[in-house]
Amino acid sequence: ARVQLTLAGKGPDDYLADLQRQVVEGRLTDRVTFLGWIPREAMPDLMAEHDVLVLPTTHQEPFARVVLEAMASGLVVVGTVTGGTGEILKDGETGLTFEAGDAGGLARQLGRLSRDPALCWRLARAGQRLVAERFSLERMVDNIEGFLASAYAEQVGEGSVPPDEADRSG
Numbered sequence: 001a002r003v004q005l006t007l008a009g010k011g012p013d014d015y016l017a018d019l020q021r022q023v024v025e026g027r028l029t030d031r032v033t034f035l036g037w038i039p040r041e042a043m044p045d046l047m048a049e050h051d052v053l054v055l056p057t058t059h060q061e062p063f064a065r066v067v068l069e070a071m072a073s074g075l076v077v078v079g080t081v082t083g084g085t086g087e088i089l090k091d092g093e094t095g096l097t098f099e100a101g102d103a104g105g106l107a108r109q110l111g112r113l114s115r116d117p118a119l120c121w122r123l124a125r126a127g128q129r130l131v132a133e134r135f136s137l138e139r140m141v142d143n144i145e146g147f148l149a150s151a152y153a154e155q156v157g158e159g160s161v162p163p164d165e166a167d168r169s170g
Contacts, residue, residue: 003031003114008046010037047073051120052113055079058100063087070117071095071127076120078109088134128152 005020005028016034023032038046043066047053053070055077063084070077071088077095079085091097096112098105113120 003110005032005053006035006046007033008035008038008048010042042071046072047075052076052078054106054110055085056086056098056100056106056164057082059083061085067095068131071124072131072135074124076113076123077127078106078113088130093121093123094130123135 008011023029047070053075055064057080067077067085077089080090080100081097082100089095089097096109098109122139
């Protein structure tokens with residue numbers, strides 16, 4: 001299968017220039033597209049055109065929302081587990097992982113996907129299930145309400161009922 005790489009996003013100018021130079025030197029200009037920054041509302045259409053999201057982050061991000069968006073869209077995620085990404089990206093379960101800065105590790109994981117379509121399908125479905133089960137709007141609202149009720153109880157003392165619930169009980 002012919003591999004196409006699309007790079008979306010913005011980074012340091014010198015880093016971007018180095019990537020573009022490597023693409024030219026490697027004679028890969030027909031296989032690599034640099035989109036630069038794109039608006040959030042364009043992401044669903046962009047993801048629909050692809051099969052895999054590669055997230056080679058080297059810094060400690062609190063939580064990469066793009067991983068959830070990719071999983072929800074049915075993409076296989078291959079990435080590093082720096083920061084919060086490790087909470088949802090589990091190697092061989094919900095995606096494939098590699099060590100930050102390990103280009104060989106990334107290449108091996110992409111090679112696995114190219115040789116094993118069943119693995120691609122299984123990981124894509126597992127990612128979609130994870131997002132549907134743990135990150136649905138209803139589930140997230142329930143979690144926020146639970147957190148706020150707990151914080152309220154800690155502030156005013158255990159057993160206290162938030163004011164809106166006390167109004168409903170009488």
